[in-house]
Amino acid sequence: MKNNFKNIFKNGLGQLTIPIIAILLLVIFNLIRDPSFFRITIEIDNAGNRVLAGNLISIINAASELAILAMGMTLVTAASGGQDISVGAAAAIAGSAFVKVLKSGGNINGLIVLLAFVVAVIVAMCFGAFNGTLVSIFKIQPMIATLILFTCGRSIAYWINGGATPTVDSSIVKAIGGFIPGCPIPTPVLIVIAMAIIFKLVFHFTSLELFTQSVGINGSAAKLNGINSTWIKLLSFIILGACVAVAGCIGVSRLGLINHETLLIDIEMDTILAVAIGGNSLGGGKFKMAGSIIGAYVIHILTVTLYAMKVPSTDVKAYKAIVIIILVVIGSPVIKKWFAKTAARIKNKKASAPMKGAQ
Amino acid sequence: MRKKLGRMLLAGALAMSLLFTACNGGKAPAGGGTSGTPAPAPAASGTIKVGVVNNPPSESGYREANVKDMEAVFSPENGYELKTAYSLKNDEQLQAAQGFITEGVDYLLISAAETTGWDEVLKNAQEAGIKVYLFDRMIDVDESLYEAAVVSDMSAEGDTAVQWLLDQNLPEYNVVHIQGAMGSDAQIGRTGALDAQFASGKMNKVVQQTATWDEAEAKKIVESVINSGEEFNVIYAENDGMAKGAVAALDEHGIKHGVDGDVIVMGFDCNKWALRELLAGNWNYDGQCSPFQAQIISDLIQGKTTASSKKIINEEKGFDAKTITQDDIDTYGLGE
Numbered sequence: 001m002k003n004n005f006k007n008i009f010k011n012g013l014g015q016l017t018i019p020i021i022a023i024l025l026l027v028i029f030n031l032i033r034d035p036s037f038f039r040i041t042i043e044i045d046n047a048g049n050r051v052l053a054g055n056l057i058s059i060i061n062a063a064s065e066l067a068i069l070a071m072g073m074t075l076v077t078a079a080s081g082g083q084d085i086s087v088g089a090a091a092a093i094a095g096s097a098f099v100k101v102l103k104s105g106g107n108i109n110g111l112i113v114l115l116a117f118v119v120a121v122i123v124a125m126c127f128g129a130f131n132g133t134l135v136s137i138f139k140i141q142p143m144i145a146t147l148i149l150f151t152c153g154r155s156i157a158y159w160i161n162g163g164a165t166p167t168v169d170s171s172i173v174k175a176i177g178g179f180i181p182g183c184p185i186p187t188p189v190l191i192v193i194a195m196a197i198i199f200k201l202v203f204h205f206t207s208l209e210l211f212t213q214s215v216g217i218n219g220s221a222a223k224l225n226g227i228n229s230t231w232i233k234l235l236s237f238i239i240l241g242a243c244v245a246v247a248g249c250i251g252v253s254r255l256g257l258i259n260h261e262t263l264l265i266d267i268e269m270d271t272i273l274a275v276a277i278g279g280n281s282l283g284g285g286k287f288k289m290a291g292s293i294i295g296a297y298v299i300h301i302l303t304v305t306l307y308a309m310k311v312p313s314t315d316v317k318a319y320k321a322i323v324i325i326i327l328v329v330i331g332s333p334v335i336k337k338w339f340a341k342t343a344a345r346i347k348n349k350k351a352s353a354p355m356k357g358a359q
Numbered sequence: 360m361r362k363k364l365g366r367m368l369l370a371g372a373l374a375m376s377l378l379f380t381a382c383n384g385g386k387a388p389a390g391g392g393t394s395g396t397p398a399p400a401p402a403a404s405g406t407i408k409v410g411v412v413n414n415p416p417s418e419s420g421y422r423e424a425n426v427k428d429m430e431a432v433f434s435p436e437n438g439y440e441l442k443t444a445y446s447l448k449n450d451e452q453l454q455a456a457q458g459f460i461t462e463g464v465d466y467l468l469i470s471a472a473e474t475t476g477w478d479e480v481l482k483n484a485q486e487a488g489i490k491v492y493l494f495d496r497m498i499d500v501d502e503s504l505y506e507a508a509v510v511s512d513m514s515a516e517g518d519t520a521v522q523w524l525l526d527q528n529l530p531e532y533n534v535v536h537i538q539g540a541m542g543s544d545a546q547i548g549r550t551g552a553l554d555a556q557f558a559s560g561k562m563n564k565v566v567q568q569t570a571t572w573d574e575a576e577a578k579k580i581v582e583s584v585i586n587s588g589e590e591f592n593v594i595y596a597e598n599d600g601m602a603k604g605a606v607a608a609l610d611e612h613g614i615k616h617g618v619d620g621d622v623i624v625m626g627f628d629c630n631k632w633a634l635r636e637l638l639a640g641n642w643n644y645d646g647q648c649s650p651f652q653a654q655i656i657s658d659l660i661q662g663k664t665t666a667s668s669k670k671i672i673n674e675e676k677g678f679d680a681k682t683i684t685q686d687d688i689d690t691y692g693l694g695e
């Protein structure tokens with residue numbers, strides 16, 4: 001019993017405690033406020049498909065881009081001990097490239113959409129490699145290195161298409177951002193699941209997870225053990241680039257429109273927040289991707305709750321900040337330690353010394 | 360190697376500075392001339408030199424159309440020589456304006472990034488005999504420092520739209536109001552008219568939220584209203600992008616919108632793609648925010664019209680899905 005308590009705050013499961021408690025609290029709060037809040041219904045959309053609808057679906061659907069970016073950001077955070085603040089701008093570039101290719105041909109068919117997606121991925125990976133090179137080879141602080149693309153990214157996105165809000169009208173693009181005919185689950189949700197499975201498989205069959213963690217914990221030690229830490233850091237940024245492209249393409253496909261100024265605006269901060277809520281150390285090292293994904297959903301439950309409560313638009317961000325401060329403080333090492341100590345004291349009055357393990 | 364590079368840089372810098380002094384030398388007599396003599400005689404003696412200080416076309420679809428309009432009207436064919444400077448930053452705009460004054464343009468056209476800080480530059484222009492026109496945005500200076508300001512009246516845009524909505528004679532108005540970035544001119548103007556209706560009780564406010572011009576956010580707001588099960592029959596979005604986001608949410612939930620639909624969709628800005636939605640009957644109304652001020656200013660410069668007051672309101676339309684034509688789209692639509 002004593003060990004169980006120690007373990008909750010020590011091992012990987014413990015890392016997920018905070019985000020899971022946060023989700024539970026938000027769910028309970030909403031159920032008390034409005035018991036029908038999480039009701040799921042089946043509706044027929046204007047294209048004639050049977051689709052799932054309700055707040056729960058809205059939350060899971062709208063958080064898709066954030067969840068995907070959080071996956072990539074977790075790797076970058078773990079490997080480099082810093083964050084990429086250019087993901088929103090880079091997504092605007094990837095989205096613009098996606099639209100550019102779509103609009104270059106006449107009819108938009110499956111092949112062109114696939115080509116456009118591949119181009120977007122390549123473009124975003126190149127920009128990811130640019131950021132990664134600055135960080136891994138030139139040893140620039142990640143936030144400073146990515147500040148460059150953060151500043152100029154949306155201008156680059158503008159240059160790609162010229163116009164301010166080019167639109168694409170295609171049933172395939174609509175299906176990517178909305179629903180595939182005959183499938184009641186929003187496509188972006190399916191893409192998130194696919195991405196999560198891909199990461200799971202990569203971690204299972206390669207040593208990427210272990211290598212990333214060891215580089216993040218101590219780069220020099222990792223190097224002495226034969227791990228190319230430069231390459232691992234660079235790779236994490238390139239992988240994030242791929243995530244950025246997927247998120248950007250989903251964002252564009254939702255409305256069939258790219259606005260380089262507003263596409264995934266401010267998402268970089270939410271992404272970093274998702275990683276933090278997930279209990280990952282922003283200083284790098286050990287990480288749990290599942291935590292970041294849950295973190296992304298926490299943020300969106302919060303947003304949708306505030307909208308549902310009709311909190312005045314000008315106040316939404318302030319309320320969001322209050323909840324986030326509480327979450328982050330509860331997840332901080334000091335409070336965790338205090339929790340662990342208190343819990344142990346209640347369980348076992350004699351054991352005050354072994355609690356050092358709870359750090 | 361490094362030494363060589365340094366020397367090359369030095370040589371380059373020298374060459375550049377020579378080039379610039381040469382330019383200034385060439386221009387100096389013209390500049391000195393204008394400051395001594397009163398206003399340069401335009402029109403009669405060949406081309407009219409116009410310096411335009413504007414925001415960059417990448418700012419928005421509005422700006423893009425605005426920049427293109429300026430280029431089209433102040434063209435060599437119309438007897439103009441156009442110089443342009445684009446920046447979102449006030450200090451860079453001020454520098455550019457000062458540069459145009461030094462170069463000796465005949466007219467200075469300004470759409471300022473910020474309303475303050477322009478006194479000195481405009482006084483310099485006046486001393487140099489350069490006439491100043493403001494377009495799109497007002498500046499916080501004495502009226503005597505400029506000839507005229509051609510601007511949009513955002514609250515008139517809101518009034519026109521709300522009047523159109525009242526004319527639809529709906530049995531009741533349950534409005535979902537999606538606002539632009541709080542505090543922006545467009546948001547204040549377009550919100551005002553609707554707020555008056557909410558206050559008078561004629562229209563019922565279902566929800567009023569800002570999406571800060573973000574299409575995806577607008578979709579989330581409308582989705583949350585639909586999920587709450589509240590009834591609404593009007594979507595008033597303060598720009599086209601947010602209207603598109605709102606419509607995407609309606610589509611996913613199987614709510615009919617537009618002409619003959621259950622929900623009236625209103626947008627602003629008149630992007631071409633938005634007007635096409637109107638023509639197809641998917642939306643009901645789109646309010647114009649006209650970026651076309653160049654012709655009005657050109658007419659003033661050439662003396663074809665005279666301004667009755669310093670502030671000239673650019674006339675703006677509102678388009679109804681039932682009456683819009685392809686011609687309207689070609690003439691008034693922005694972008695592609």
